[in-house]
Amino acid sequence: xxxxxxxxxxxxxxxxxxxxxxxxxxxxxxVCLAMRYGGNLKQAELAGLLHDCARQYKAGEMITQCEKxxxxxxxxxxxxxxxxxAKLGAEMAVSEYHVGDQEIASAIRYHTTGRPGMTLLEKIxxxxxxxxxxxxxxxxxxxxxxxxxxxxxxxxYQVMKQILEYLERSGGIIDDTTKQAYLYYKEKETNx
Numbered sequence: 001x002x003x004x005x006x007x008x009x010x011x012x013x014x015x016x017x018x019x020x021x022x023x024x025x026x027x028x029x030x031v032c033l034a035m036r037y038g039g040n041l042k043q044a045e046l047a048g049l050l051h052d053c054a055r056q057y058k059a060g061e062m063i064t065q066c067e068k069x070x071x072x073x074x075x076x077x078x079x080x081x082x083x084x085x086a087k088l089g090a091e092m093a094v095s096e097y098h099v100g101d102q103e104i105a106s107a108i109r110y111h112t113t114g115r116p117g118m119t120l121l122e123k124i125x126x127x128x129x130x131x132x133x134x135x136x137x138x139x140x141x142x143x144x145x146x147x148x149x150x151x152x153x154x155x156x157y158q159v160m161k162q163i164l165e166y167l168e169r170s171g172g173i174i175d176d177t178t179k180q181a182y183l184y185y186k187e188k189e190t191n192x
Contacts, residue, residue, distance in 0.1 A: 027049045033124040036149050043103060048125060052085065
């Protein structure tokens with residue numbers, strides 16, 4: 001496994017201070033969720049640390065970097081290039097941080113959109129990014145944080161529902177993968 005301390009040092013140099021603090025919060029929260037649900041603590045810590053490793057780039061630079069790595073860019077991502085940080089981050093985790101674990105790369109790849117049928121690690125990183133201690137903008141955050149430690153799938157459904165409602169109200173761009181993930185977890189909750 002890659003040296004966690006070296007990765008922290010590199011990220012602290014590359015990311016803005018608030019982004020680095022968020023990264024640490026996601027990593028610690030991911031480890032807590034992994035403890036709760038029997039996940040791999042090292043995977044959770046590393047995926048949490050690297051989930052925003054591509055946020056050092058501005059929107060236009062992300063497109064350039066994605067072209068460099070031959071990463072496919074969707075229409076939603078062309079309209080909102082910051083969405084690309086997840087795909088680009090997964091690629092950077094492998095190529096620049098030497099992460100050989102594809103499960104970690106996948107958790108980074110889907111931490112913003114989610115996807116139908118997420119793995120435990122993907123769920124953990126998705127939620128850790130949303131509930132880490134420095135987040136304070138989402139509605140009902142205290143309830144969501146509690147639910148994350150009680151019912152992972154229901155929590156994912158509730159978070160996706162809130163995100164989609166917010167994007168619809170604000171006229172934001174909704175990625176197709178997010179829509180598919182929401183419908184998957186909605187059906188799962190309905191059929192309980």
